[in-house]
Amino acid sequence: MANQDLPVLVAETNDVRPFARLLRGIGLKQNAVMEISEAGFAVTVEEVRTLCAIAWIPTNLFTSFTFNQPSIPATFEFSLDSLLQCLNIFGNAGPTSSNMATSAAKSKRRWAGEGEVGVDEENEEYQVNARKGKEKRTGMRMEWRGQGHDLNVLLSDDSRGPTTTCELRTLEPEELMNAQFDPDDMALYVIMKSEWLRDALFDLPPSCTRITLLAHPPKEPIPPKEPNATISSVGRRERRAEVGQFTILAEGDFGMTELDYPNDKEVMDKFDCAEKVKFSYNSSHFALLHRALHQSLKICLQIEKSGFLCVQIMMPLSENVEIGGHSGILEFKMHALEEDD
Amino acid sequence: MRFRTGISNVALLHKITRSLAALARSCVIRLSPEQVHFIVPGNESSTGVQVWSQVKVSTLFDAYKIESNADNEIWVELHLDSLLKILRSADSSVGSINESRSTAALTESDVTLKLNKKGQQPIWSFEIRGYTAQRKPMSITHEIPVKILSARRQAGLNEPLCPQPDIHVVLPNLLELRNIVSRLSHLAEDVKVSANHEGRLELTSKASRVNLTTTWNDLSVPSSNTNDDDQPPPPPDQMFTVTVAIKGFLKFLTSHLVGGAAIACICEDHCLIAYVYIGELNEAGGVLTFFIPAKMTDD
Numbered sequence: 242m243a244n245q246d247l248p249v250l251v252a253e254t255n256d257v258r259p260f261a262r263l264l265r266g267i268g269l270k271q272n273a274v275m276e277i278s279e280a281g282f283a284v285t286v287e288e289v290r291t292l293c294a295i296a297w298i299p300t301n302l303f304t305s306f307t308f309n310q311p312s313i314p315a316t317f318e319f320s321l322d323s324l325l326q327c328l329n330i331f332g333n334a335g336p337t338s339s340n341m342a343t344s345a346a347k348s349k350r351r352w353a354g355e356g357e358v359g360v361d362e363e364n365e366e367y368q369v370n371a372r373k374g375k376e377k378r379t380g381m382r383m384e385w386r387g388q389g390h391d392l393n394v395l396l397s398d399d400s401r402g403p404t405t406t407c408e409l410r411t412l413e414p415e416e417l418m419n420a421q422f423d424p425d426d427m428a429l430y431v432i433m434k435s436e437w438l439r440d441a442l443f444d445l446p447p448s449c450t451r452i453t454l455l456a457h458p459p460k461e462p463i464p465p466k467e468p469n470a471t472i473s474s475v476g477r478r479e480r481r482a483e484v485g486q487f488t489i490l491a492e493g494d495f496g497m498t499e500l501d502y503p504n505d506k507e508v509m510d511k512f513d514c515a516e517k518v519k520f521s522y523n524s525s526h527f528a529l530l531h532r533a534l535h536q537s538l539k540i541c542l543q544i545e546k547s548g549f550l551c552v553q554i555m556m557p558l559s560e561n562v563e564i565g566g567h568s569g570i571l572e573f574k575m576h577a578l579e580e581d582d
Numbered sequence: 583m584r585f586r587t588g589i590s591n592v593a594l595l596h597k598i599t600r601s602l603a604a605l606a607r608s609c610v611i612r613l614s615p616e617q618v619h620f621i622v623p624g625n626e627s628s629t630g631v632q633v634w635s636q637v638k639v640s641t642l643f644d645a646y647k648i649e650s651n652a653d654n655e656i657w658v659e660l661h662l663d664s665l666l667k668i669l670r671s672a673d674s675s676v677g678s679i680n681e682s683r684s685t686a687a688l689t690e691s692d693v694t695l696k697l698n699k700k701g702q703q704p705i706w707s708f709e710i711r712g713y714t715a716q717r718k719p720m721s722i723t724h725e726i727p728v729k730i731l732s733a734r735r736q737a738g739l740n741e742p743l744c745p746q747p748d749i750h751v752v753l754p755n756l757l758e759l760r761n762i763v764s765r766l767s768h769l770a771e772d773v774k775v776s777a778n779h780e781g782r783l784e785l786t787s788k789a790s791r792v793n794l795t796t797t798w799n800d801l802s803v804p805s806s807n808t809n810d811d812d813q814p815p816p817p818p819d820q821m822f823t824v825t826v827a828i829k830g831f832l833k834f835l836t837s838h839l840v841g842g843a844a845i846a847c848i849c850e851d852h853c854l855i856a857y858v859y860i861g862e863l864n865e866a867g868g869v870l871t872f873f874i875p876a877k878m879t880d881d
Contacts, residue, residue, distance in 0.1 A: 403754065
């Protein structure tokens with residue numbers, strides 16, 4: 242049994258950016274539930290019980306990670322928004338400018354960890370100035386003494402600079418749905434570069450309300466020729482029917498966008514699909530992936546036969562990762578919409 | 583009543599005006615033969631922050647001529663917005679801070695300021711003279727209406743009376759401070775500013791979801807030179823504290839533009855006074871003084 246005097250958790254790092262990046266990827270709500278284990282943190286956010294986002298944060302993101310298993314599970318609810326604000330107190334763990342611009346343009350939604358005050362002329366200037374200086378890093382020491390205690394986070398800029406202590410309130414966690422994905426009941430399994438999906442999400446019409454994911458297995462009969470198709474387009478269709486393809490469809494007010502991902506080596510790392518799959522998802526939920534994809538490496542998209550979707554987003558590996566380990570994974574799970582036709 | 587001057591440091595005047603414009607819509611400028619005072623009285627700004635500053639004439643102006651039958655002083659009140667617009671135009675013409683000079687900017691330009699009258703309306707007239715890119719001489723004149731303050735209004739403007747400050751402390755870099763305080767503003771309304779004689783400065787914000795304390799150590803603490811009372815000095819680790827609205831504190835921090843060193847004085851439960859020096863401390867080109875009223879809290 243763990244010693245009662247020892248804190249449940251002490252985690253230290255000299256650069257909070259990877260940690261903050263993972264948390265920001267799921268920052269779609271004010272509060273989140275954190276679960277601490279030997280393996281690291283699992284931070285879960287659920288939106289109206291339809292969307293579940295989890296950040297798996299491994300211990301290798303920290304220079305030291307000490308966990309003393311208490312008698313009850315080390316789980317609590319906390320303000321994700323406040324934690325992100327705290328991590329960025331010295332301005333070293335904020336969203337990058339390009340990210341800010343695109344996400345602000347795409348939606349008016351306020352993300353956890355992002356200020357709600359408009360960026361005025363003066364602000365812009367000081368942000369630029371702040372970035373001009375040499376790259377600074379924020380170090381962190383996080384400590385949690387156990388249930389009923391605050392989550393203490395000590396942040397320091399550099400050895401001479403100021404230090405900030407944050408005491409985050411912890412609450413009894415709300416019950417989570419966290420439906421489990423069943424890999425034995427899988428209808429589609431795709432691994433590809435994050436970029437492909439990120440670019441696709443950019444191109445989706447803002448007015449669309451549902452996004453349809455479609456997959457054709459390889460070696461399908463060639464679809465009937467369309468009367469006015471060009472020769473190259475016919476050839477492409479034949480080739481794709483041969484190897485199989487993954488398609489994202491979105492219908493907006495001004496037309497339909499269709500993005501095809503053929504099962505080519507350059508596009509797909511893996512494409513497992515036994516029979517045709519077609520499911521639709523709420524586009525506002527699907528669009529939440531966009532932010533999580535930022536700075537990520539690969540995605541793994543899985544669909545259950547029931548239509549339950551699970552997207553795992555892998556972050557770039559840090560230097561000291563063991564083989565088979567990871568530097569953080571974001572997981573989004575959502576159910577398919579009812580087919581309306 | 584005559585007033586005419588060349589503006590030798592347009593960039594600095596621009597920065598001072600920008601700092602003041604963050605606080606209030608209009609400001610009072612008291613011109614005297616030696617000093618220029620920029621005044622934002624408390625009722626002008628929404629946060630109750632006041633500015634009483636004095637800048638040496640030679641820091642901003644040259645060929646300065648002032649005459650009036652009230653000790654050669656002139657008090658004017660003007661809209662900071664209109665002044666800012668002119669200075670922005672003049673500053674880019676003089677081209678000192680903006681690297682991206684537009685092709686329309688003038689070269690070798692100088693700026694003069696005159697007090698004029700247009701009918702019954704007193705105006706400040708700014709004349710910018712220079713050369714275009716094609717080496718043609720060019721002159722641009724801007725005019726803004728100003729209000730000349732009567733002796734009665736002048737007498738009604740008084741610097742706030744404050745008790746002897748409990749502690750002075752040299753603030754860390756204002757830009758750095760501003761970055762941190764602006765992040766606190768997303769989390770809380772008020773910030774508790776504390777300091778002790780060991781050179782420790784703490785900013786504490788309490789919110790429902792998180793408590794945040796940012797600490798600086800080893801800041802210099804100038805000894806107050808008015809040690810005439812016989813009270814023993816307080817223990818060096820005793821913290822002196824004042825709580826102010828983050829909004830007001832941030833407005834003062836806009837003065838990071840002016841770019842000088844700053845000293846904060848804490849008058850416990852009364853106010854926070856911040857002196858922002860123009861130029862180096864020893865040059866004493868001038869000082870902007872910000873009075874930030876304390877907020878009373880329950881704890």
